[in-house]
Amino acid sequence: MTGEYFTDYTAVLVATIAGAVMVLSGFLAAMVVSPRARSAMKDIPYECGVVPFPGRGWTQTHIRYYLFAILFLVFDVEAVFLFPWAVIFLGPEVASAVFYEMLVFMGILFFGLIYAWKKGVLEWR
Amino acid sequence: MTLKTEPIIVNIGPQHPSTHGVFRLRILFDGEVIHDVEPVFGYLHRGSEKLAEERTYTQIVTLTDRLDYLAAMSNNLSYCLSVEKLMGIEAPERAKYIRTIMAELMRISSHLMGLGFFLQDLGAFATPLMYMFREREKIMDLFEMASGARITYTYMRPGGVNDDLPPEFMPALRKFADEMPGYIDEYERLLRENEILITRTKGVGVLPRDLAINGSLSGPALRASGVPWDLRKADPYEVYSRVQFDLPVGQIGDNYDRFLVRLEEMRQSLRIVRQCMQQMPAGPFRADLPMLLRPPKGDAYAHVEGPKGELGFYLVSDGSISPYRCAIRAPSFINLSLLKEMLVGWKIADMITIVGSLDFNMGEVDR
Amino acid sequence: MAVSALATGCQPPGFFDGQNLWHEWVVNFFPRIGDSICRGMGGHADGGPPNWLIYLVLGFLGSLIVVNIAALGVPFVVLLERKLLGRFQNRIGPNRVGPFGLLQPVADALKLMTKEDITPAAADKIVFALAPLAFAIPIILMFAPIPWADHASLANLDIGILWVIAVTTAAEAGIFMAGWSSNNKYSLFGAMRAVALLVSYEIPLVLSLLGVVLLAGTLNLSEIVLDQRFAPNILWQPLGFFVFIIAVSAELNRAPFDQLEAESELVSGFHTEYSGMKWAMVQLGEYAALIGFSAIIATLFLSGWKGPLWIPGYIWLVTKMAFILCAFIWVRATIPRMRIDQIMAFGWKFLLPLSIINIFATAAEVIAFPDALPYWLIPINIAFAGACVVGMAKLLGFQPKTRKIVIPGRPVIGDDTPGRIVPLMRGGN
Numbered sequence: 067m068t069g070e071y072f073t074d075y076t077a078v079l080v081a082t083i084a085g086a087v088m089v090l091s092g093f094l095a096a097m098v099v100s101p102r103a104r105s106a107m108k109d110i111p112y113e114c115g116v117v118p119f120p121g122r123g124w125t126q127t128h129i130r131y132y133l134f135a136i137l138f139l140v141f142d143v144e145a146v147f148l149f150p151w152a153v154i155f156l157g158p159e160v161a162s163a164v165f166y167e168m169l170v171f172m173g174i175l176f177f178g179l180i181y182a183w184k185k186g187v188l189e190w191r
Numbered sequence: 192m193t194l195k196t197e198p199i200i201v202n203i204g205p206q207h208p209s210t211h212g213v214f215r216l217r218i219l220f221d222g223e224v225i226h227d228v229e230p231v232f233g234y235l236h237r238g239s240e241k242l243a244e245e246r247t248y249t250q251i252v253t254l255t256d257r258l259d260y261l262a263a264m265s266n267n268l269s270y271c272l273s274v275e276k277l278m279g280i281e282a283p284e285r286a287k288y289i290r291t292i293m294a295e296l297m298r299i300s301s302h303l304m305g306l307g308f309f310l311q312d313l314g315a316f317a318t319p320l321m322y323m324f325r326e327r328e329k330i331m332d333l334f335e336m337a338s339g340a341r342i343t344y345t346y347m348r349p350g351g352v353n354d355d356l357p358p359e360f361m362p363a364l365r366k367f368a369d370e371m372p373g374y375i376d377e378y379e380r381l382l383r384e385n386e387i388l389i390t391r392t393k394g395v396g397v398l399p400r401d402l403a404i405n406g407s408l409s410g411p412a413l414r415a416s417g418v419p420w421d422l423r424k425a426d427p428y429e430v431y432s433r434v435q436f437d438l439p440v441g442q443i444g445d446n447y448d449r450f451l452v453r454l455e456e457m458r459q460s461l462r463i464v465r466q467c468m469q470q471m472p473a474g475p476f477r478a479d480l481p482m483l484l485r486p487p488k489g490d491a492y493a494h495v496e497g498p499k500g501e502l503g504f505y506l507v508s509d510g511s512i513s514p515y516r517c518a519i520r521a522p523s524f525i526n527l528s529l530l531k532e533m534l535v536g537w538k539i540a541d542m543i544t545i546v547g548s549l550d551f552n553m554g555e556v557d558r
Numbered sequence: 559m560a561v562s563a564l565a566t567g568c569q570p571p572g573f574f575d576g577q578n579l580w581h582e583w584v585v586n587f588f589p590r591i592g593d594s595i596c597r598g599m600g601g602h603a604d605g606g607p608p609n610w611l612i613y614l615v616l617g618f619l620g621s622l623i624v625v626n627i628a629a630l631g632v633p634f635v636v637l638l639e640r641k642l643l644g645r646f647q648n649r650i651g652p653n654r655v656g657p658f659g660l661l662q663p664v665a666d667a668l669k670l671m672t673k674e675d676i677t678p679a680a681a682d683k684i685v686f687a688l689a690p691l692a693f694a695i696p697i698i699l700m701f702a703p704i705p706w707a708d709h710a711s712l713a714n715l716d717i718g719i720l721w722v723i724a725v726t727t728a729a730e731a732g733i734f735m736a737g738w739s740s741n742n743k744y745s746l747f748g749a750m751r752a753v754a755l756l757v758s759y760e761i762p763l764v765l766s767l768l769g770v771v772l773l774a775g776t777l778n779l780s781e782i783v784l785d786q787r788f789a790p791n792i793l794w795q796p797l798g799f800f801v802f803i804i805a806v807s808a809e810l811n812r813a814p815f816d817q818l819e820a821e822s823e824l825v826s827g828f829h830t831e832y833s834g835m836k837w838a839m840v841q842l843g844e845y846a847a848l849i850g851f852s853a854i855i856a857t858l859f860l861s862g863w864k865g866p867l868w869i870p871g872y873i874w875l876v877t878k879m880a881f882i883l884c885a886f887i888w889v890r891a892t893i894p895r896m897r898i899d900q901i902m903a904f905g906w907k908f909l910l911p912l913s914i915i916n917i918f919a920t921a922a923e924v925i926a927f928p929d930a931l932p933y934w935l936i937p938i939n940i941a942f943a944g945a946c947v948v949g950m951a952k953l954l955g956f957q958p959k960t961r962k963i964v965i966p967g968r969p970v971i972g973d974d975t976p977g978r979i980v981p982l983m984r985g986g987n
């Protein structure tokens with residue numbers, strides 16, 4: 067029943083709004099009570115009590131971090147395929163062939179992991 | 192697979208949760224890896240050496256307390272030995288034993304702090320540190336009995352110590368000496384084979400033997416690199432020639448060796464304390480000296496094996512009541528001279544642990 | 559008409575078996591309240607208000623409860639953590655404000671509220687202000703599908719597990735926003751580590767849950783709890799539990815995986831620049847996630863609100879959560895932090911293969927015993943999990959290697975304490 071299916075999400079929507087209201091009301095209360103005394107020295111970024119070394123904080127960052135993000139993308143998409151498989155696994159019409167199919171799928175991805183391992187992507191240099 | 196990016200310069204310190212005092216490192220990072228290091232000193236400079244020229248020889252003892260404030264007794268001892276050498280006098284036997292006991296207790300206390308903060312730098316959320324504070328507290332109680340103070344003792348005087356040990360001191364010390372090995376065993380049991388501690392310290396921050404000697408390092412940092420050099424053995428002062436103790440020495444000079452050497456040195460210090468307790472004679476605790484010391488013209492250098500390394504005072508006298516020149520060989524400062532060689536190539540997290548494992552004290556570095 | 563059979567709304571007539579017995583009311587407190595409100599609004603009568611209106615009202619009340627669990631539970635957990643950490647560290651912990659320091663959270667909240675809210679001049683101000691929102695709100699949403707007792711979840715989502723994973727992953731975007739927008743080098747390191755570390759541990763986290771899904775055949779959290787009526791999943795899924803609890807502590811930035819805010823390296827990491835109420839919200843998000851994940855662990859692996867005794871389900875769940883929270887605090891007080899490359903290697907080379915092994919072992923078990931797993935599988939499962947963990951660790955060379963300290967000099971010396979001999983050469987390496 068699609069109607070009921072969506073009514074469950076009404077509560078979720080309300081919870082979103084309630085959460086936002088809670089956070090924003092916290093901000094609002096703080097805005098009312100908290101003191102404000104701005105100064106140029108206070109507004110510089112914290113760098114252990116000294117003026118930051120000239121240059122932006124937003125420099126290029128090492129690509130090492132993104133390699134993991136890309137690997138994550140591969141494996142998380144895999145997980146998306148795995149969840150429906152896991153749900154229907156117990157179903158009556160599912161034969162054990164499904165198990166072996168997923169074995170092949172996971173095997174390919176596992177070899178992907180081993181490839182990345184051998185390539186040295188998992189080592190941090 | 193090598194990848195290059197725009198490097199980034201970050202200040203670690205002077206206000207950083209894990210700098211030991213107000214110490215600043217300007218570090219060039221590429222990713223997380225350190226490419227260049229520039230230590231910046233001087234935030235805690237109080238001009239102790241210059242201040243000493245304006246004070247009488249007895250008053251300077253208070254200045255030495257504030258050098259390495261975690262090892263004030265050792266500083267007192269080094270200074271007093273220097274003045275005694277300058278004047279050509281010697282402390283009475285009992286005073287020598289008292290001073291040895293105090294110096295060794297101070298070493299235990301300082302190593303406890305060093306290990307505790309080293310583990311804190313590793314990210315063990317204050318738990319080992321608080322355990323070690325527990326034992327340090329007992330040492331500070333002992334010092335309080337003897338001197339009345341807990342951090343800056345000013346207990347020793349040229350020619351002896353300020354006051355004799357109170358009657359309750361020796362039983363308390365005996366109790367401490369009996370309990371402490373169990374606590375050291377506890378640290379060792381809890382920490383020595385901890386998987387994360389091993390992965391974080393083993394092979395990290397290796398200081399080769401030759402480099403350590405060339406950098407004129409001293410103390411546990413040098414001994415961890417495999418050099419059996421200890422002034423207590425090499426140039427015995429006070430009563431160290433009459434007690435038996437061993438020199439723990441590391442193998443390759445990484446963080447783990449520095450950790451283990453400190454752990455073992457505490458045991459050896461306890462051995463010295465126990466032997467001193469047995470051998471300690473009765474008698475005067477201070478040589479009969481005038482209030483205002485006027486050493487003859489000349490100069491003298493005396494050094495002790497402080498908890499952090501060779502701590503020496505060089506005094507030049509012009510015959511007046513205050514020294515013409517007082518120079519301090521601060522082990523913490525000299526131990527930091529190889530910082531760049533040790534840090535380059537390691538990551539942020541390793542940098543913190545390597546700096547922590549050197550166990551320096553900014554009060555002494557900046558003087 | 560009857561709005562739903564499972565959620566906290568109107569229940570069909572005869573749904574509650576005991577008639578107004580007090581213990582029946584205590585046990586079914588939440589569904590009873592929901593049912594009463596629903597009936598009060600005329601939900602059962604024909605021509606009553608439309609379903610969405612009833613749901614709006616009930617959802618609003620439920621949201622109030624859930625938001626308050628986050629907003630009031632967090633200060634309590636912070637106090638608990640500080641008290642326990644104090645005990646672990648030979649200290650007393652907070653005891654100045656109120657009896658036993660119980661009012662400490664109130665004092666903290668007031669202090670944070672009256673602190674100046676500083677935005678660095680160089681920061682990306684919009685993203686900087688949005689980041690706490692983007693971090694805290696998904697964490698609150700994470701509580702939606704958690705069944706606090708029988709028929710007592712805010713939203714009985716059929717995709718419960720996926721929902722939890724999805725919203726907690728969305729919160730990671732908030733972490734990255736906070737770190738990046740601060741224009742601070744420490745924060746930037748924290749944000750970048752978030753990109754690498756949090757997403758890496760997302761994979762073992764997701765994959766270790768597949769075993770639970772395979773056993774239950776559903777993603778619905780309420781049904782997963784009902785499915786554990788014979789034995790909690792931790793017995794069927796010890797390996798999955800092991801991987802999940804480690805991955806969760808990484809997701810929560812808890813020690814030893816708190817690289818994002820490693821205070822001995824990055825000052826405070828991604829929230830270095832935050833102060834006042836914004837910092838409070840970041841902190842609220844972190845600790846609410848801790849509470850939420852404790853509830854998820856209790857639900858998925860420790861049979862949730864079900865317990866052997868006739869005690870209301872919500873009390874069981876809270877008890878189990880308290881155990882898990884204390885375990886997390888214990889770990890934080892005990893274990894040093896790992897380095898970023900070691901953490902990544904641990905996640906990708908150790909946890910990920912283990913979680914894949916777990917999926918296949920579970921699938922094979924389910925194929926072999928399609929109806930119900932026999933009890934004699936439990937010791938086999940635990941032994942298998944132990945063997946996998948130890949074997950994998952051996953394979954990767956994680957075994958502890960200690961080193962002896964050499965004392966050069968004479969061959970053997972005796973300590974002066976009688977009865978204890980210290981050998982001089984304390985072994986080789």
